[in-house]
Amino acid sequence: MTEIGIGILGGGYMGKAHAVAMASVGAVFNTKLRPRLEMVCASSIESAERYRQAYGYARATADWRALVEDSKVEALVIATPQVTHRPAAEAAFALGKPVFCEKPLGASIDDSRAMVAAAEASGCANMVGFNYIRTPASQFVRKLIADGEIGDITWFRGEHTEDFYADPAAPASWRTNGAANGTMGDLAPHMINAALALLGPIESLVAEIETVHTNRPGGKVTNDDQGQMMVRFTNGAMGQMHFSRIAMGRKMGYAYEVTGTKGAIRFDQEDQNALWLYRAEGKESELGFRKILTGPAHPDYLPFCQGPGHGTGYQDQIIIEARDFLHAIESGEPVWPTFRDGMEVNQVVAAAMASSRTKAWVNVTDF
Amino acid sequence: MTEIGIGILGGGYMGKAHAVAMASVGAVFNTKLRPRLEMVCASSIESAERYRQAYGYARATADWRALVEDSKVEALVIATPQVTHRPAAEAAFALGKPVFCEKPLGASIDDSRAMVAAAEASGCANMVGFNYIRTPASQFVRKLIADGEIGDITWFRGEHTEDFYADPAAPASWRTNGAANGTMGDLAPHMINAALALLGPIESLVAEIETVHTNRPGGKVTNDDQGQMMVRFTNGAMGQMHFSRIAMGRKMGYAYEVTGTKGAIRFDQEDQNALWLYRAEGKESELGFRKILTGPAHPDYLPFCQGPGHGTGYQDQIIIEARDFLHAIESGEPVWPTFRDGMEVNQVVAAAMASSRTKAWVNVTDF
């Protein structure tokens, strides 16, 4: 076991989740690299100091460059707003330091491309934080599809739907401004990442994106409430996606279904420890979707659990990410999803926005 | 109570269902008009005679005109292939006889328009057999939405998916030929009808329709295996639909979700006696989709049932249709869905096919 000093930009929601994950991951997964919470950076020294105490960092700063350049900070986690992603990542890569960056990768497709270039030029470990795809259930789905267990894929449907802005009377906030804070920046990347992970590249798409509630108490809404798209994957499958922050009743509607020539799979993060598998084999009288509870037989199941039924929660997803980031650092091998994977998600989002403007099908590779 | 002589064209699957329904409906719903199974018509006199005996008709014929023109046949049910719909309906309306016609209404949009014209000119009762929408659950959903119980609708998703052709090795048959026998002719009309019934007209759409398995043992496949579309309703809602006969694992995937500003609804015909309702009111800690089992408190629940939980089945849907057709005849008032409603479904199908060819958004009213 070797210690590694971790610096985290941000101490808010995701910053905290990563701090807890880095503090737990060694014990949970018995990793070779053992994180040490070396330094946290926040917008003011007061809040940084508060995070330091609360989460157990050695040091605090309000200067992100100081953190990145600190010799005891050996790897970086970026959990600050998107405009900060590119400069911080570039600075870290320039110093040969691995970077884990929250999604979406860049504030723009150009930022994302630059970040991929910097990451790949440096040869450093680089990962993007699409944490929902890391549940044992979704990792098992990936494997089932990759192994051809449900045959050739003919259909995909995915959604990332929540309802935190479903009430038209909910007031405007920072979330209702800024392209990256709308549904396409906030929720869509998770499900697009899932689609790409499960079926491979999207070739073309047609999309619609809209602001349903254009005025809210406290101001105009300048970003999108919901979007939909139809896609063609390179593998020939057709599919649909839907993203919404006004999906009344949905709390964590990260859900997908994949249909193949030999079976089908369904998943919904609202019941994150289960997946539904249909195999077109055996007696006709016994065909049906089976509800599989994740357990030790599945990839990424938390190793302290003896048997199936010991549920995985949200924080566990972040711990699994931390394990994989440590593994990427240690092995020198790229670990999915890399910055390149993150950039491909940005590309689909950009294509969708363009399609929505022109009301026409577009090729994703044009973006 | 007054007897009414019923003539049914077709003794196959739907012909039988309507015969059973006409024989039961009087007792079940205590209708004023009491059907008498007067005559059945089939493609040969032998099979017609067989149906007569099996289902209890007074007479049998292989000549549809003879049935339509028979003086004891006072109302017509058409359950023969689509090319037969128009001539039979026109002949009946010319004689002032009410017609119940299976979906889809016409073999072409022109046929459908002619049938609507004939029906409306005659002033006769006319209905189309979209039976799935007639479950107590779906009728309650219609009412909830119409009453504004879930607010303004922002989103619709519907599918009619089954898997009877999911196996690529399933042999070619009459079902794999003929435009009206593909998914867009066979399954899509049901869900399009539901969409129109629940949200009102569709203004525009973009669609993709495809034959996934172009060759099957026994021959080429010349109609569609699956389709998808994105739509805009006139009321402003956006939505998606999907239709498939290759949806591995789905047996009766007639399912929809409707999201509004005050709530949401979900339904799946695979559990046809339940609907899921979310209302954004009450304590936050108690919000959730509730599973409502249909019962006496819901429209169209079968009246012999004392309490909730006495399930409605497929045959019951046809009995409910029979009741409503009798009511239309007796009252002289149009009963939904009329031929005009059926024609509007054909229009959306035609628009979808055109959009799929041109890869562009189309206005439904152009078709």
Added chain:
Amino acid sequence: MTEIGIGILGGGYMGKAHAVAMASVGAVFNTKLRPRLEMVCASSIESAERYRQAYGYARATADWRALVEDSKVEALVIATPQVTHRPAAEAAFALGKPVFCEKPLGASIDDSRAMVAAAEASGCANMVGFNYIRTPASQFVRKLIADGEIGDITWFRGEHTEDFYADPAAPASWRTNGAANGTMGDLAPHMINAALALLGPIESLVAEIETVHTNRPGGKVTNDDQGQMMVRFTNGAMGQMHFSRIAMGRKMGYAYEVTGTKGAIRFDQEDQNALWLYRAEGKESELGFRKILTGPAHPDYLPFCQGPGHGTGYQDQIIIEARDFLHAIESGEPVWPTFRDGMEVNQVVAAAMASSRTKAWVNVTDF
């Protein structure tokens, strides 16, 4: 095809259900015997005449003996209160006429024994109306267990729970008086029948039966609101049952689970077209309960349905009963559940009531 004249005692809830079933069963199942609704008997000639007209009987009477003895009444359906079951059945058997009797068989265990003796002495077809067990799902469960598909049974849990008297303010009625109208007479027989059908005889039991709401608006409650028992089956399995008319939230809680050494099964009538099967075979990563929708591959699935997903409803259960009763008459072979099966259910109920009084385990065969 041969006609058979049916006489039905009772035109209320179950009387109507049987009338509709007898009118439909020939067409639905293409039976050799074709029922003719010959005569209905009700408590007054006025109501009998009303039933005659509503359900399509040839004749009506208020004299049950007249009906039983009428030469055109060739088979009897008893759907009147329990005290009437014995005399009517005995009279019919004395004339060599088959009898279908609603559950519970007799008003007392003595009545039931006498009815079994009369039935068996006559050699006539005799059946009891435990209709819930006749869904395709439950018939498939019976077969799976009988075929050893889930191994040796180790555990059974069953309930028949509804909530029509859950509200303490619901007024007293005929249902709150009379031993046979309480939960043990009304609901328990269905689930006890299921237990016996699925696992075989119950050897011993300990039970508790109680009236929770002893006073209701309009009067004292003199029968039971709920009961519970623990049982030992002759095959060695242990199990529990629960019966309640105050089970708030349950509408048709006819539900059971059966665990064996090779698998397990779950069923709930509130979703009557599905069963859940777990098989302990195959890859550990894919083990799970599968949700099987009933269809043509299952016993008793209604034959007019082409594919799975065409739901069976409550009325269909009664039609299936009618088919089996006709088959018993025609074949001369006993068809399950016979009067003897019905009497065994009475025996378990009697044992449970005795156990509840003495607070001790009892042997069922002592009753």
Added chain:
Amino acid sequence: MTEIGIGILGGGYMGKAHAVAMASVGAVFNTKLRPRLEMVCASSIESAERYRQAYGYARATADWRALVEDSKVEALVIATPQVTHRPAAEAAFALGKPVFCEKPLGASIDDSRAMVAAAEASGCANMVGFNYIRTPASQFVRKLIADGEIGDITWFRGEHTEDFYADPAAPASWRTNGAANGTMGDLAPHMINAALALLGPIESLVAEIETVHTNRPGGKVTNDDQGQMMVRFTNGAMGQMHFSRIAMGRKMGYAYEVTGTKGAIRFDQEDQNALWLYRAEGKESELGFRKILTGPAHPDYLPFCQGPGHGTGYQDQIIIEARDFLHAIESGEPVWPTFRDGMEVNQVVAAAMASSRTKAWVNVTDF
């Protein structure tokens, strides 16, 4: 924030879970007391040292007394076999040190009573590790019932069922020997604790406990595979419980249903982030169980989560326990479940075992 030195007896399954929890709880809940992993004790110094390194303890020992008496160990977590619970707890209380003890509390009812006496005499914080009851869902259920939201309770059904010994060919192991390792020692305490927590004391019960598979490869089985009981709660409700390690198909069948005069609740740990609530109020047409996903509106929801749908997992339950233990230490107030609560669970288990031997109802307070 004040540091507190934690000593943990045991580094196996639960020892690890508590180590991870103690390392995370400060950051997750921003506790005032901040645990320091001071010392771990295992059966050999080698394994203790291995745990030390893996989980980040300062020191390791194979001498439990050394750990308990160490001045830097300020609070004790006992996660070793049950025979060790009493001496370790007594030693700690004698030194005035708080103790958190895994369930079941003592190896015998006498041990449990002695432990309660020692705990209460010392005035130290004392808690028992019934972790499943600590999910946000179950904590919310407790509150709903306590607040009278579902009225007077009339019915309870609970089970703790798993299938890790369902296969008759699974070999004998330490789990198939020793009273405390059977189902009544291992699984039953969790659900009995839930029953007591939700409904209050059990007055009397009748039970059956059995070893279904008496021989397994590798040896005789000397403890119980499954058990069942019927109970009467002091509040008048009746109920049933079932416990099994041979419940084929069940992975974490910690499930209960509670019925009251105004509503009902259902929960199953296999979907641990949801509970089902039925309220008998509002329009009859909209009554139904609603599926509530736990979120910020519920007690004990993990505070780093912004919104509902961020699932709680097994490890989170242990973190919540750690928080409450720290709170008990800090506040000097007893925090549920105390040793006394744990002892009451032992009492019900002892009563059940006696009842099973005598085949008679017993009063729980006699044990």
